[in-house]
Amino acid sequence: MDPLTQGVLGASLSLSASKKQHLLAAGFFGLVSGMAPDLDVLIRSESDPLLFLEFHRQFTHSLFFIPFGSFLCALILYPLFGKKLQLSFQQSWLYSALGYSTHALLDACTSYGTQLFWPLTTERYAWNVVSVIDPAFTLPILILLVFAMLKRNAWLARIAVIWALTYPTLGMIQRDRAEAVGWQLAKERQHIPIQLEAKPTFANILVWKVIYETEEEYHVDAIRVASSIKNYPGEAIAKLNLSRDFPWLDLNSQQGKDIERFRQFSNGFLARSPDDELSIIDIRYSMVPNQFNALWSVKLSPTASAYEHVEYVTHRDNSSESRQLFSDMLFDF
Structure with missing residues (x-):
């Protein structure tokens, strides 16, 4: 997901679990830690242009790395801000961990692929339920977070977290509907897909890109999933x-x-x-x-x-x- 979404969701979770006197501090630590895993984009090589592809969404995004990544965030943020905000190091680490923990799971909701269980496996998990940028997902979280901090009300942050769970669930339902249409289209074409996936298109969960693989080709169609279903037949290309x-x-x-x-x-x-x-x-x-x-x-x-x-x-x-x-x-x- 984009950095703004990662940050505001991380802030919402840490803020929702904080004490009233720590709301602003918890939100800040969650915001920064929620974006921190994407620092892996700095791992690059001028001689090897694919190096960043291997390391982006790799170890920094592993669920096993959450304690270590959040510890590093707290180690940096605590002396700079934690003491001034009257937090203990343990509290700084807790709020950092809550923010950091949202990042990889949110990324796995997209179709890019995230190595959630590195180093046990290098498999990239992509649940294909949310676009990497989707205002309908991000804006409610952002608005609720702002009001939670202005009103010093953790419940508004908790509602933001509930929305962050609800929207991908809607995306999962939409994805399954789009895949069902894709399987039907393949059947009508007398194709037997080896695999079929539906992926959200930019900034919405209405229009889906459905790709299926046959022995020799990939086929792609656009499916609009609303109260009625519309499909837009697409192209085929040799594997x-x-x-x-x-x-x-x-x-x-x-x-x-x-x-x-x-x-x-x-x-x-x-x-x-x-x-x-x-x-x-x-x-x-x-x-x-x-x-x-x-x-x-x-x-x-x-x-x-x-x-x-x-x-x-x-x-x-x-x-x-x-x-x-x-x-x-x-x-x-």
Whole structure:
């Protein structure tokens, strides 16, 4: 999720469990600690463009790391602010732990993938119930948090926490409805999916991107789930096949290893780009949900040495045409 949502949810949980005289202090510690796990984005390498993908949402987001991560937050925040706010170190650690504990679970509600149980497993958990940015989720929490601090009323923060549990539950219901439509569409096309997933689109839980995998292809459709169901048939694309798509590639080279790293990050949803024969795209994300216009990819080079990395490329589909297509789906009443 975005930093604002992470911060205000962390603040809400710590504030909801605090004593009245500690409300502001608890909210501050929860706010900072709720955002702290994303400091893992600083783990980067100029020579290895995929390093940040491996470490983002990894050990700092593990449920096992909560005691250690929150301890580090308290260790830094207590001498700077805790003493002045008349907190003990134990209280500082408690409020930091409450804020820190919300982060990974909230991230797992999105479709990006979070390593909740690292180091026991590197599996990325993605429950696909909330978009990484969703004002309908964030704004009520923010408003309730502000009033909780102004009114010095912890119950308003508790209501914010209840909303933070309720909205993903609504998202889960919507996701399941979208997946049911996806399975029906596949059946009508006489396809037998190997796997099928519905993912929330930007800033809403009405329009869903449904992806399913067959033996040779990925298929994508947009499904609008409201009082009535509407589907917007989409595209199909051949699954990545390295021996067919890149016959010149040495799988033991660094580029070959990088593709496997990218595959693990994307949960296997890879295809060769239809726009660039040297690029491999992560098909999970696109501005228009029934298209494969990917938001990021890796680019290979036939002339690269055995030790050279792939190039990581981000794409920003901000064209007016794409925005209009998405808007037409979202507001198609």
